Amino acid sequence: MKFVAVIRQVPDGESRLKIEGGKVDLGGVTMILDQMDEWAVEEVIRLQEKHGGESVVVALGPERFEEAIRTALAMGIDRAIHLVAEGYLDPITQAEALAKVIRAEAPTLVFTGGQQADWDSQALGPALAEALAWPVVSWTTQIELEGETHAKAKHDLDEGAEVVRVALPAVFTSQQGLNEPRYPTLPGIMKAKRKELKKVPVSASSKVEILEQTIQEKSRLNKMIDGKDPVAAAHELVRLLHEEAKVI
Amino acid sequence: MAVLTTDQKMVLDMVRAVSREVLWAMAPEYDRTGQYPWPQLKQLAQLGLLGMTTPEAWGGAGLDSVTWALAMEEIAAADPSVAVILSVTSGLPQYMLNRFGSEAQKKKYLVPLAKGEWIGAFSLTEPHAGSDPASLKLSAQKVPGGWELNGLKSWVTSGGQAQVYVVMARGEAGISSFIVEKDTPGLSFGSPEEKMGLHAAHTCELRFEGVFVPEENLLGQEGRGLAQALAGLDSGRIGIAAQAVGMARAAFEIAKQYADERTQFGQKIREFQGVGFKLAEMHTRIAAARALVLEAAAKKDRGERYTLEASTAKLFASEVAVSVTREAVQVLGGYGYHREYRVERYYRDAKVTEIYEGTSEIQKLVIARELYR
Ligand SMILES: Cc1cc2nc3c(=O)[nH]c(=O)nc-3n(C[C@H](O)[C@H](O)[C@H](O)COP(=O)(O)OP(=O)(O)OC[C@H]3O[C@@H](n4cnc5c(N)ncnc54)[C@H](O)[C@@H]3O)c2cc1C
Ligand SMILES: Cc1cc2nc3c(=O)[nH]c(=O)nc-3n(C[C@H](O)[C@H](O)[C@H](O)COP(=O)(O)OP(=O)(O)OC[C@H]3O[C@@H](n4cnc5c(N)ncnc54)[C@H](O)[C@@H]3O)c2cc1C
Numbered sequence: 022m023k024f025v026a027v028i029r030q031v032p033d034g035e036s037r038l039k040i041e042g043g044k045v046d047l048g049g050v051t052m053i054l055d056q057m058d059e060w061a062v063e064e065v066i067r068l069q070e071k072h073g074g075e076s077v078v079v080a081l082g083p084e085r086f087e088e089a090i091r092t093a094l095a096m097g098i099d100r101a102i103h104l105v106a107e108g109y110l111d112p113i114t115q116a117e118a119l120a121k122v123i124r125a126e127a128p129t130l131v132f133t134g135g136q137q138a139d140w141d142s143q144a145l146g147p148a149l150a151e152a153l154a155w156p157v158v159s160w161t162t163q164i165e166l167e168g169e170t171h172a173k174a175k176h177d178l179d180e181g182a183e184v185v186r187v188a189l190p191a192v193f194t195s196q197q198g199l200n201e202p203r204y205p206t207l208p209g210i211m212k213a214k215r216k217e218l219k220k221v222p223v224s225a226s227s228k229v230e231i232l233e234q235t236i237q238e239k240s241r242l243n244k245m246i247d248g249k250d251p252v253a254a255a256h257e258l259v260r261l262l263h264e265e266a267k268v269i
Numbered sequence: 270m271a272v273l274t275t276d277q278k279m280v281l282d283m284v285r286a287v288s289r290e291v292l293w294a295m296a297p298e299y300d301r302t303g304q305y306p307w308p309q310l311k312q313l314a315q316l317g318l319l320g321m322t323t324p325e326a327w328g329g330a331g332l333d334s335v336t337w338a339l340a341m342e343e344i345a346a347a348d349p350s351v352a353v354i355l356s357v358t359s360g361l362p363q364y365m366l367n368r369f370g371s372e373a374q375k376k377k378y379l380v381p382l383a384k385g386e387w388i389g390a391f392s393l394t395e396p397h398a399g400s401d402p403a404s405l406k407l408s409a410q411k412v413p414g415g416w417e418l419n420g421l422k423s424w425v426t427s428g429g430q431a432q433v434y435v436v437m438a439r440g441e442a443g444i445s446s447f448i449v450e451k452d453t454p455g456l457s458f459g460s461p462e463e464k465m466g467l468h469a470a471h472t473c474e475l476r477f478e479g480v481f482v483p484e485e486n487l488l489g490q491e492g493r494g495l496a497q498a499l500a501g502l503d504s505g506r507i508g509i510a511a512q513a514v515g516m517a518r519a520a521f522e523i524a525k526q527y528a529d530e531r532t533q534f535g536q537k538i539r540e541f542q543g544v545g546f547k548l549a550e551m552h553t554r555i556a557a558a559r560a561l562v563l564e565a566a567a568k569k570d571r572g573e574r575y576t577l578e579a580s581t582a583k584l585f586a587s588e589v590a591v592s593v594t595r596e597a598v599q600v601l602g603g604y605g606y607h608r609e610y611r612v613e614r615y616y617r618d619a620k621v622t623e624i625y626e627g628t629s630e631i632q633k634l635v636i637a638r639e640l641y642r
Contacts, residue, residue: 088279207316207317207318
């Protein structure tokens with residue numbers, strides 16, 4: 022069996038982004054393996070540990086993606102294919118380029134992040150499935166293989182969850198709760214250097230062009246709660262967090 | 270600072286993540302209870318962090334000292350007690366075994382230490398012999414098949430917990446280093462000393478009553494023990510200096526954030542020059558200390574003599590740690606004095622960096638001597 026994770030490198034959510042000349046300036050920003058892709062990598066490694074076979078990561082992006090690829094290799098992935106393309110490519114164009122390589126690899130299944138942290142888009146997984154003409158299960162929280170032909174998976178829906186049986190090969194996208202990714206170990210990092218990382222130049226032209234980017238500015242609401250009656254204040258705080266901020 | 274390679278960055282990213290998620294969270298609890306942090310050490314061991322600089326052939330990761338120092342800084346920033354245990358086990362016993370040990374000794378002791386299955390300790394100090402280790406008295410008497418050790422050792426980091434002790438003792442040929450296993454008959458341990466800080470890093474007395482050490486556990490050449498210990502300390506001092514930088518940085522970061530949030534007299538306290546300048550100085554001193562640490566580590570990596578640089582870094586970084594952690598408490602005002610805000614712990618933990626692995630005065634002796642070498 023062969024398990025593939027499709028990964029991307031994105032700015033760390035804690036970094037402060039700047040806009041330079043209408044474009045996001047990534048200079049000085051810490052770039053990391055997209056957290057949702059990290060779940061995908063972890064799941065692929067677990068599947069391989071359980072069922073044997075091979076684990077591969079495929080990434081499409083600029084040279085700098087290599088760091089994220091090395092992280093996946095250090096976590097335990099066997100080898101990597103890096104489709105090198107500088108500049109922005111829309112998800113559909115990306116999916117087409119990725120599909121070519123993935124079809125040639127003929128894996129048992131493909132895992133990728135449920136959402137891409139940088140574009141805040143959920144398109145890549147489904148677009149990849151479309152390009153491959155494979156089924157897709159998005160927001161997967163649990164997966165179990167049934168031989169080489171089918172998988173049983175639990176995935177989130179807007180208002181609940183669903184358990185499905187899907188014919189393989191298929192594309193799965195990750196959701197929080199799928200797993201707790203391991204840290205790469207020091208020997209793993211050292212070994213990653215010696216693992217195969219194939220670079221393939223890609224010349225695709227994006228169907229979408231980014232003309233201008235802005236950062237959403239949110240000013241503080243400076244809401245003060247009168248604290249004379251602590252019980253009432255706590256109730257009011259809970260109400261605001263629940264109804265207005267919608268965080269609890 | 271020099272640009273890091275991809276490998277170095279990846280190691281540090283991993284160390285930073287574990288430090289934040291595993292060590293930082295539990296550090297106050299370990300400080301309060303004074304438990305030896307075995308669960309934390311086990312987790313670091315699984316990631317290969319207990320034998321960072323030991324060669325891959327001997328179960329380590331074969332990392333360079335620069336990365337090691339930066340990793341030590343991260344770990345110390347999260348939990349200084351874990352950092353000193355790590356600094357000792359890798360900077361002293363592993364370093365000495367790798368450098369002076371025989372193949373058989375490396376196989377038997379270095380491999381489990383580097384893999385983190387065991388913790389190592391270094392035992393030079395005695396109750397009456399601290400700064401002046403040449404005056405140590407623990408006796409090593411030649412007996413058939415080996416030596417018999419009698420006497421006292423004190424202030425042994427990880428004492429009673431470590432499985433392997435590198436012990437300096439005096440015999441007919443002068444001071445030699447011996448490898449002593451924890452459960453050797455005749456070896457017993459005092460209870461952990463009640464210290465100002467580093468509560469989780471146990472330090473205790475070792476009592477030797479007719480402890481038999483077999484021939485094959487003599488480390489390196491007989492009579493070379495003091496020179497070996499001092500070589501070990503050169504390496505260890507880089508670790509302690511990095512530990513000092515880590516504590517200073519952690520306290521500084523807390524103060525920096527606090528000063529941006531706390532308002533008095535209608536403005537953020539960082540906007541008062543009295544506070545802003547304090548933060549500026551703290552930042553500058555930490556950056557300078559880190560540069561000295563990396564300079565010493567880089568020299569070690571190049572295989573050059575680095576005694577001067579290691580002592581310089583240790584002297585400066587430990588003083589920076591003490592002054593920066595004190596100032597951090599000050600920036601937080603009354604809250605700095607409260608345990609919850611963590612800075613008081615760094616202040617308590619930092620002080621010992623001016624004492625162990627050679628007091629600041631001893632570093633000055635070393636530096637003054639090295640200047641005329
Ligand atoms: C928490 C902790 C952990 C430790 N861990 C270990 C360990 O793992 N292994 C180990 O072997 N030891 C360890 N030590 C011991 C440590 O290395 C000694 O405490 C240190 O070397 C100082 O020795 P001392 O305490 O006997 O002080 P002393 O040597 O008695 O010094 C007292 C004071 O006199 C000053 N002084 C001494 N000689 C001179 C001089 N010639 N010129 C100027 N001033 C001088 C010193 O600087 C100091 O200020 C540890 C100590 C502590 C506190
Ligand atoms: C153990 C203890 C016992 C106490 N007991 C009492 C008590 O019995 N009764 C009581 O009323 N209070 C008590 N206090 C409170 C104590 O007086 C305050 O902690 C102290 O006045 C500092 O105030 P703060 O902690 O709010 O710090 P802040 O005022 O927030 O100060 C934080 C930092 O900003 C600096 N700063 C603030 N303003 C300026 C400025 N204009 N220019 C430059 N720097 C500035 C401060 O010097 C400090 O470094 C106690 C505190 C402690 C820790």
